[in-house]
Amino acid sequence: MAELQLREAIRAAMVEEMERDESIFLMGEEVSEYNGAYKVSEGMLKQFGAKRVIDTPIAENGFAGLGIGAAMNGLRPIIEFMTWNFSMVAMDQLINNAAKVRYMSGGQFKFPIVFRGPNGAAGQLAATHNTSFESIFSTIPGLKVISISNPDDAKGLLKSAIRDDDPVLFMESEVMYGMKGEVSDAKDYLIPIGKARIAREGKDVTIIAHNKSYWVAMKAAEMLVQEGFDPEVIDPRTIRPLDMETILASVKKTNRCVIVDESNPFASIASEIGFQIQREAFDYLDAPVLRVNAKDVPAPYAKNLIEYYMPSAEDTYKACRQVMYAN
Amino acid sequence: MAIPVEMPKMSDTMEEGVLVAWLADEGAPVAAGDVIAQVETDKATMDLEVYDDGVLLKRVAGEGDSIPIGGLIAVLGKAGEDVSSVLARYGSGAPAAAKPAVEPAAEPAAVPAASGDGAAAPVAAPVGSAPNGRTKASPLARRMAQEHGVNLASVSGSGPDGRIVRRDIESLIGTSHPAAPVQEPVQQAVAQQPAPVAGAAYDAIPLSQMRKAISRRLSESKFTSPHFYLQIDVDMDGAVAFRQQLNELALSQDKQKVSYNDLITKACALALREHPYVNASYMENEGEIRLHNEVHVAIAVAIDEGLITPVVRNADNKGLSQIAAETRELAGKARDRKLQPHEFEGSTFSTSNLGMFGIENFTAIINPPNACILAIGGIRDVPVVKDGAIVPGKRMKLSLSCDHRVVDGATGAQFLNTVKQYLEQPMNMML
Numbered sequence: 001m002a003e004l005q006l007r008e009a010i011r012a013a014m015v016e017e018m019e020r021d022e023s024i025f026l027m028g029e030e031v032s033e034y035n036g037a038y039k040v041s042e043g044m045l046k047q048f049g050a051k052r053v054i055d056t057p058i059a060e061n062g063f064a065g066l067g068i069g070a071a072m073n074g075l076r077p078i079i080e081f082m083t084w085n086f087s088m089v090a091m092d093q094l095i096n097n098a099a100k101v102r103y104m105s106g107g108q109f110k111f112p113i114v115f116r117g118p119n120g121a122a123g124q125l126a127a128t129h130n131t132s133f134e135s136i137f138s139t140i141p142g143l144k145v146i147s148i149s150n151p152d153d154a155k156g157l158l159k160s161a162i163r164d165d166d167p168v169l170f171m172e173s174e175v176m177y178g179m180k181g182e183v184s185d186a187k188d189y190l191i192p193i194g195k196a197r198i199a200r201e202g203k204d205v206t207i208i209a210h211n212k213s214y215w216v217a218m219k220a221a222e223m224l225v226q227e228g229f230d231p232e233v234i235d236p237r238t239i240r241p242l243d244m245e246t247i248l249a250s251v252k253k254t255n256r257c258v259i260v261d262e263s264n265p266f267a268s269i270a271s272e273i274g275f276q277i278q279r280e281a282f283d284y285l286d287a288p289v290l291r292v293n294a295k296d297v298p299a300p301y302a303k304n305l306i307e308y309y310m311p312s313a314e315d316t317y318k319a320c321r322q323v324m325y326a327n
Numbered sequence: 328m329a330i331p332v333e334m335p336k337m338s339d340t341m342e343e344g345v346l347v348a349w350l351a352d353e354g355a356p357v358a359a360g361d362v363i364a365q366v367e368t369d370k371a372t373m374d375l376e377v378y379d380d381g382v383l384l385k386r387v388a389g390e391g392d393s394i395p396i397g398g399l400i401a402v403l404g405k406a407g408e409d410v411s412s413v414l415a416r417y418g419s420g421a422p423a424a425a426k427p428a429v430e431p432a433a434e435p436a437a438v439p440a441a442s443g444d445g446a447a448a449p450v451a452a453p454v455g456s457a458p459n460g461r462t463k464a465s466p467l468a469r470r471m472a473q474e475h476g477v478n479l480a481s482v483s484g485s486g487p488d489g490r491i492v493r494r495d496i497e498s499l500i501g502t503s504h505p506a507a508p509v510q511e512p513v514q515q516a517v518a519q520q521p522a523p524v525a526g527a528a529y530d531a532i533p534l535s536q537m538r539k540a541i542s543r544r545l546s547e548s549k550f551t552s553p554h555f556y557l558q559i560d561v562d563m564d565g566a567v568a569f570r571q572q573l574n575e576l577a578l579s580q581d582k583q584k585v586s587y588n589d590l591i592t593k594a595c596a597l598a599l600r601e602h603p604y605v606n607a608s609y610m611e612n613e614g615e616i617r618l619h620n621e622v623h624v625a626i627a628v629a630i631d632e633g634l635i636t637p638v639v640r641n642a643d644n645k646g647l648s649q650i651a652a653e654t655r656e657l658a659g660k661a662r663d664r665k666l667q668p669h670e671f672e673g674s675t676f677s678t679s680n681l682g683m684f685g686i687e688n689f690t691a692i693i694n695p696p697n698a699c700i701l702a703i704g705g706i707r708d709v710p711v712v713k714d715g716a717i718v719p720g721k722r723m724k725l726s727l728s729c730d731h732r733v734v735d736g737a738t739g740a741q742f743l744n745t746v747k748q749y750l751e752q753p754m755n756m757m758l
Contacts, residue, residue: 286467286493325486
């Protein structure tokens with residue numbers, strides 16, 4: 001085990017895989033000469049050369065398409081979006097090509113491609129730079145969506161994503177790149193895609209949260225523990241496929257659920273999980289499933305407003321008390 | 328106009344009935360007073376009559392369906408008449424009709440103040456006020472209540488707007504076990520018999536309406552009325568001789584033989600007259616104690632499905648042979664599940680006799696709203712000391728369970744003593 005920053009864990013995953021398999025290459029804006037906008041790819045140009053660590057123009061539609069073409073021809077690209085907010089320019093490539101060509105070609109093409117980069121809000125970046133997109137991409141069949149909350153999961157899941165033969169969207173967070181944590185240095189450290197992590201076992205309420213929201217949930221859990229409650233916290237880690245088995249087992253145990261999710265509320269990850277819980281565990285529910293999302297507006301710029309906009313530990317704590325009828 | 332046939336309330340404690348069998352076919356003409364189906368309540372299987380002439384246009388409920396009071400069972404009308412408006416009025420027309428007949432078009436504010444502002448606002452907005460008397464309970468609480476035979480209508484909810492939640496049921500059934508048993512709940516129609524499964528660890532018997540009613544009422548009684556128990560030993564030598572004489576007479580006059588139970592019923596009835604606080608009910612909601620002016624003695628009768636308490640009305644004014652005849656008839660009806668509500672409701676006191684099973688002594692749970700129940704043991708041949716010598720004697724133990732909210736120790740003891748005196752000097756009952 002080594003203590004690594006999240007950015008170092010992501011880099012370690014890419015480096016290990018690129019050392020193992022020459023068909024893997026990294027492409028994106030500023031990934032090469034500048035060592036990555038967030039220094040995720042620092043030193044990789046030096047190690048692998050300009051043919052495998054490639055700078056692109058500011059043209060997401062173009063380089064996403066290039067990556068898809070490369071994947072169709074047997075290479076295994078990793079495409080970095082400087083932020084998933086910019087992937088909107090490449091939506092046609094992601095939704096109509098990456099997600100569908102394998103299906104529409106009757107399986108003639110494989111799509112071993114990873115699109116990765118930071119997702120969601122990162123402070124005062126205003127409406128077009130602060131959106132959480134995993135719920136939008138998760139509605140598209142054909143795409144796998146991973147959204148990690150810590151360095152160890154980042155490494156184990158990114159390695160699995162790179163080895164996966166389907167397109168995988170890998171969502172990080174700017175504000176977590178500096179976060180440190182113990183990371184396995186085991187050879188071929190692979191965390192399976194589609195398996196949730198029970199971060200804290202408890203019996204009174206299930207809190208489900210991924211990515212940054214996971215830390216919001218953990219803070220709320222601490223507040224609840226101090227009051228004598230025993231919350232269970234689950235990090236789904238992969239949004240699609242979603243590990244409903246683990247979630248349902250937990251809800252059947254606690255009978256109550258709060259989902260924390262940085263997406264805007266309408267048709268969010270929380271909506272989907274909440275729906276599935278009521279369908280599969282209706283007779284186990286003691287209270288309506290509640291969700292704590294970003295507010296239902298574009299992200300504001302002002303510091304006090306962006307803080308209000310984001311799901312908070314305080315809101316999560318209150319929602320948990322509500323579903324436990326502790327008010 | 329098509330006419331709906333609803334599930335009637337056939338007894339005080341009835342909440343739903345099971346349609347056991349259809350006796351009329353769809354399309355058949357029926358006249359007011361005709362019996363079209365049989366319905367199992369918590370106490371008996373009864374005939375369902377129609378009050379109008381017409382044609383049975385549609386059987387809405389199926390055999391085995393459980394239908395709440397006021398739920399739709401069938402539709403009558405003129406031949407060929409459209410029944411859809413009636414079905415629509417009662418919901419889908421599905422047999423369950425589990426919803427009350429009048430359902431609001433939409434539940435007000437049924438959704439918690441969801442979305443992003445969820446937790447900041449009072450999230451758990453009311454699930455809906457209950458203008459139609461709907462009981463609000465979480466799905467989990469509903470399931471737990473069903474599994475434990477708890478009547479939700481009798482539970483006061485501690486959730487928002489009175490919603491009944493897990494902790495409310497737990498506090499009733501006295502457990503804080505995890506509320507989520509591993510296996511899925513098995514829902515079975517009440518009337519169905521379980522199919523034995525080869526190699527199964529147990530056979531599951533679905534709770535009958537009667538079993539649910541027994542469980543609910545006895546739990547309520549045991550949990551809410553503070554019981555205390557008094558025991559007394561009765562010398563039955565006189566009663567044995569008296570009964571023998573009486574039955575010789577009855578035989579010669581072709582009258583119903585008198586049992587010990589009949590003697591005890593009569594003794595209790597007379598004693599109740601003398602002790603009005605035993606012939607009483609504690610009415611919590613009304614804030615009063617009722618001293619009943621009539622003496623109606625209920626007699627617990629065991630039947631295959633459970634037990635039921637037919638009532639000998641005005642037992643204090645009836646002769647022994649009349650009590651004997653009535654009791655025989657009621658017990659027979661009880662075993663055939665043919666008792667009508669007026670035959671098992673309205674008791675002011677109850678007795679329970681297990682003597683015939685070799686039970687010497689036991690205590691019974693009060694049958695609400697009675698204040699007391701008398702548990703009767705068997706008559707034993709015992710050695711007794713009489714004039715300094717040990718001689719054979721006949722003894723019987725009686726146990727009186729008393730609701731201490733109405734009956735104090737001395738009151739109960741005096742009553743029991745009076746019963747004892749009547750049984751030891753049975754001729755007194757004739758005076």
